[in-house]
Structures are given as structure tokens and as C-alpha cells.
Amino acid sequence: MTLQQQIRSNRWRTLLLFILFAVLIALVLGAASLAVDLPVLILIGAGMLVYGIVTWFAAGSLVATLAGATPVTREEYPELWQAVEAAAVGAGLAVTPRVYVIQDPAPNAFASGRDPKHSYVAATTGLLEIMPQRELRAVMAHEIAHVRNRDIRTMALAAVLVGVLLILSDVLLRVLVFGGGRDNQNPLALIGTVVALILAPIGAVMMQMALSRRREYQADASAAEITGDPEGMARALGILDTDTRQVRHVARATAHLYIESPLVKGKGVFGSLGGMFRTHPPMEARIAALEEAGGFMLDRESLAADMPAGVVTTVQELS
Amino acid sequence: MITLIIIVAVVVVLVVWAVFLYNRLVRLRVEVQQGWSNIDVQLRRRYDLIPNLIESVKGYAAHERGVFQAVTEARTGAMSANGPAATGMANNALASALGGLFAVAENYPDLKASDNFLQLQTELANVEEMLAASRRYYNSTVGSYNATQTTVPSVFVAKVGDFALAEFFEEENEAARTAPQVSFDQ
Numbered sequence: 250m251t252l253q254q255q256i257r258s259n260r261w262r263t264l265l266l267f268i269l270f271a272v273l274i275a276l277v278l279g280a281a282s283l284a285v286d287l288p289v290l291i292l293i294g295a296g297m298l299v300y301g302i303v304t305w306f307a308a309g310s311l312v313a314t315l316a317g318a319t320p321v322t323r324e325e326y327p328e329l330w331q332a333v334e335a336a337a338v339g340a341g342l343a344v345t346p347r348v349y350v351i352q353d354p355a356p357n358a359f360a361s362g363r364d365p366k367h368s369y370v371a372a373t374t375g376l377l378e379i380m381p382q383r384e385l386r387a388v389m390a391h392e393i394a395h396v397r398n399r400d401i402r403t404m405a406l407a408a409v410l411v412g413v414l415l416i417l418s419d420v421l422l423r424v425l426v427f428g429g430g431r432d433n434q435n436p437l438a439l440i441g442t443v444v445a446l447i448l449a450p451i452g453a454v455m456m457q458m459a460l461s462r463r464r465e466y467q468a469d470a471s472a473a474e475i476t477g478d479p480e481g482m483a484r485a486l487g488i489l490d491t492d493t494r495q496v497r498h499v500a501r502a503t504a505h506l507y508i509e510s511p512l513v514k515g516k517g518v519f520g521s522l523g524g525m526f527r528t529h530p531p532m533e534a535r536i537a538a539l540e541e542a543g544g545f546m547l548d549r550e551s552l553a554a555d556m557p558a559g560v561v562t563t564v565q566e567l568s
Numbered sequence: 569m570i571t572l573i574i575i576v577a578v579v580v581v582l583v584v585w586a587v588f589l590y591n592r593l594v595r596l597r598v599e600v601q602q603g604w605s606n607i608d609v610q611l612r613r614r615y616d617l618i619p620n621l622i623e624s625v626k627g628y629a630a631h632e633r634g635v636f637q638a639v640t641e642a643r644t645g646a647m648s649a650n651g652p653a654a655t656g657m658a659n660n661a662l663a664s665a666l667g668g669l670f671a672v673a674e675n676y677p678d679l680k681a682s683d684n685f686l687q688l689q690t691e692l693a694n695v696e697e698m699l700a701a702s703r704r705y706y707n708s709t710v711g712s713y714n715a716t717q718t719t720v721p722s723v724f725v726a727k728v729g730d731f732a733l734a735e736f737f738e739e740e741n742e743a744a745r746t747a748p749q750v751s752f753d754q
Contacts, residue, residue, distance in 0.1 A: 331694055338606055339701030341599065341709070477704050 259399045262460065263406060269456065270410040273449050274417065280445035281421045283438040293420055301413045308405040309362040309369070312506065316359070316496075318349035318371040326350060329377060332386045333370055336393040339475040346370050346396055355494035356380065359506040360392040361401055368396045373496060379559040384485035386476055391485075391508055394471035400464050404506055407457045414453045418446045461505035461528045466538050479543030483536045487552050490532035492560045504528045589725040596713040600734045603706035604652060607737055610699040611646070611659065617695065618643050618666075621688050625669060628679035632672050639665040652706075652735040659739050703737055710734040 274297075282290055304311060313319075323330040330348055337345040342365055349371035351357075356376040362368030370392040380388060395401055425443065469486070473479035489509045496511040504511055510529040529535075536547055622636050642658070642665040649658035673679050680686075714733050717726040 331697065335697050335701045338610075338698050339705050341603060341606070341705045343602070474708070475701070475704070477700075 256399050259403055263399075263403045266403065266407060266410070266456070266460065270414065270453065273453055274414060277414065277417055277421065277446060277449045280442045281425075284442045285421065285424055289424065293417070293424070297413050297417050300416065301409055304409045304412060305406070306363075308409055309367055312359075312361040312405070312408070313349055313369065313371065316351055316371060317353070318351045318369075320369070321348055321350045323348075326377065328382065328385065329372055329389070332382075332389040333393070335386065336390040336472075336475055339390065339477075340393045340397045340471075342393065342397055346393070348372075350374060350377070351496070353496050354378075355496045355511075356489060356492050356509075357496045357511055358388050358392055358508045360395040361405060361506055362396070363405060364399070364402055365396050368401055370396070375492075375494065379488065379492065379557045380485065381557055383478065383481045384488060387472055387478065387482040387485040388489075388508055390472035390475040391468050391482065394468040394475060395464070398464075398467060398471060400468065401506075404461065404464075407460060407505070411450075411453050411457050415450045418450045422446050457505060457528075462530050465508075465529050465535060469535055469539055470542055473539060473543055479539050480545050480547065483539045483543075483545075483547045484552055486532050486536050486539075487547060487549065488557065488560060490536075491553070491556060491562060494561050585721075586725055589722045590729055593713075593716060593722060593726055593729060593731055596709065596716055597731065597734075599709045600706070600713050603702065603709045604737075606702040607652075607699065607706055610695055610702050611655070613695045614659075614662075614692070614699065615643055615647055617688060617692055618662075621666075621669065621685075621692065624682070624685045624688055625673055625676075625679060628676045628682075629672055635665075635668050635672050639669050641665075652710075652737040656736075656738045663739070699739075703739060707736050710736055 278290060278294060321329075326348065329350070333348050334345050344366050346360070346362070346365070347369035349369050351371055351373045353373040354375040356373060356379055358370065358372040358376055360368060360370045370389060372388070376388065377385070395404075422443065425439070425446075469482055473482045476482070486509075496507070505528040507528075509532070540546055618639060622639060625632070626636065639662070642662040646655065646658040646662045649655040673685070716722045717731055717733060
């Protein structure tokens, strides 16, 4: 897929996403109307609309706040800046995104913003600590690829809409449970409403995840093109995969923005549900895709042998 | 009547299609121009660094005049070159002259250890990296621009409009190879 096709398909998918969410929200409101009084419903609906609009315009800075990312200067992090600038130039971006750093020992990175001109890339201090120059460039190129491919806009919209739907269902469920519902209601309608209110957000989250998985392959491929070094990208993914630490402050709504899934790896609720709730494809599959496109084989043994100091491989207790 | 409608419809579709292809060519041409101005920015940064670099080396090795002159001449040549292909060639010459300068610097441990020289070296390494990145982008846009111009169906539109094949910017990245790897690690 060429870049223009990718941007166009992102535009279509953004629209599709918007329509699908509109339908889901309409369904939720419709289901709720069976059991909740109309004035209450209108009030809640209006509140959600305002909430959605506000979060959309604040999406960029909101994500940064949620992740604990703060802007940094070139003097503080020359190597990171250089990597971001080189990737931006390689991607042909007119404006270099702002550079943010997250104080967190777990290696990870993400890009966000409404459009390429109002975008930023963020890296954790853990990433800067363990990634050698070559691999850091690859990671930053991956983030810049998300900016250039307009992934960030689609993903920001997805985050806002999922947030709206989650809160909406939550509020309506509470209204049903703690009164505010009609007095003589059909018990079947009530059950139906409750089921719809529980299922809708799950469907929304699954949609968000499916959207994000495809993007990761594309961003990996674009990053390889930007740096001209597919093997560097594969090595970076290998290092990220080896390190077992998880970023601490992650809101579920922003999980799909990171280069490596910041949610619990392997076992646990999300792991055992299989691929449905994963925001990212398995690392092995991503590395394999790079190998195939770049025509090389990642030497896993030598990568394991010169794994950068500071990579933590012990399994941690989750708090 | 029906035939007329069909003919008009076909003509309209063809015109819309041609406009679409034309717009794509224009967009690609803009991308190529932007790509080239990115390269130009980096080349200027490179040219600007060279006099400082020469001054820095002169402070320790004033008698190596031949090398300084070679670099200065190569720089002038590169700055006066026109068009991507010629600029690429001239910059190859500049890169090998710079290689000579760094080879000289190798013989002066005091110079190699001086803060000023180290900083210039770091800056040059950064410029080389940005140059390599902008070259990759430029050459890939030139590739798709030229391919669009020479393939059916856009070739017909390209012939009518004011489009010309763009030149690639080829540069052997010799300066980057000869310049010692600079690490930011303390």
C-alpha cells in the first residue's frame, strides 16, 4: 500500500468508525429509552455530547496528561531529538512533532495529536535508557509513521468515542440500578437494556483494538522505509519484547497508542481471551512481517547475546 | 437521444478521470519540490559547518594547507552546483575532501580531544544523518513521480501537462563513513 492509499484508507476508516460509533450510541440510547425517562435520557445525552466535543479538542494534551508525558528541550535529550528530527525529515513531514518524555522505567513510546501539525511523540525514560542509537531511531520512526499515516487522528477519535460510550453505558446502568427508571416497567425490557448497556462498550473496545492491530504492521513497515533499516526496527521490537516491564500509568482508552502493548503480557484476563482484546499483534508476527518485507533474518541469538544492559527480564508482581 | 447521453457521460467520466490524474501529478511534483528543499536545508547546514571545522583543525595543524584548500574548493564547487544530479556529484567530491580532513585530524590527539572539534564533529554527524533521511524521502518521491509520468494511463496526461522527469539525488555517504562515530553517551 502506498502512502497516499494509506492516508485515504485512514480517512475512510475514520468516517466508518464515526458512523459505527454513532450507531452503537444510538442503540444504547434506544435500549435505555425502554427503561429510563425521556428527560433524564436527553440530559445524559447532551452531557455526553459536550464531553465528547471537549475531549476531542483536548485529545492531544489529554493523552499526554493521562500518560504523564511532559515536553522536553533538545538540550535535555539531544539523542532523542535527533532521532525524532531525522525520522520527521525522512518521512517528509512539514513540521517536526514536539518531543515528550515520560518518567517511567518501562521501555515504551507513543505518538498522538489531532493532525501532523499538532502532534507529538513521547518516549519513556526506560526506552531512552536501554535502546541503543540504531534501535531508538527505529522506534521514533515507527511513531513518526503513525503521525504521517494519519493514524493519530483516527486513534484519537477512537479513544474519545470509546470513552464516551463507556461513560454513557456506565451512567445509564447506574441510573437503572439506583432509580430514575420508570415505575411500572416490563422486566424483560429492563433485562434487555442492561444486556445492551453491558455489551455495547465491549463491542466498542473490540473495534478499537482491531483498528489498532493493522496499524502496527503498517507503521513498522513505514518506519523501515523511513530509516532504510528494517533490521534495526526488528531488533528494537525484539528488545521491547524481551523486556518484561510494563508502563505504570496507562488508561485503557490510550493503550492502542503505544509501540508495544502496555497492558499485561501473556497471561491474565486479556491474554487468555485470545486476540480479540489485544491492541497489538504479537511481536513475533511483527518481526516476521519485517523480515519478509526487508529480505533478512533477524539473528535472534546474537540479539539475545548483546541485549543492552538494563533490560529487565524477570517476571514482576503486578500491583 | 440515448446515444447522446451515453457519449456525454463517457466524455464527462474521461474528463473527471484526466483531472484526477493531473492533480495527482501536480501533488507528486509538489512533494518532489518539498523533498528537494529539505535536502537543500541540510546541505546548507553542512556548508556552514565546514569553515568552522577548517578553523578548528587549523588551530592544531596550520601547515596542512593542501587539505584545507581541497575542502574549501570542494565546498565552493558544491555550493555552485545546479540541479540534484550535479549537486550530488559535487557533494561526493566534498565528502571525500572532508574524509581527507578527518584523516589529518587523526594525527593530532590534542585536536581530537578538543571540545570545539568534538562538537563540530557531532553536529556534522547529525547533519549527515538528516541528509541521509531527506535523501531517502526525496528519492522515493522522485521514484513515484517519474513512475507515474511514464506509466499508462497517467502518461497521456503527463505529456499534455508541464511535467518533466525529476533527477535523483545520488550521494555516496562517504563523509558519514569516514567521520568517526560520535556517541552521546557520557
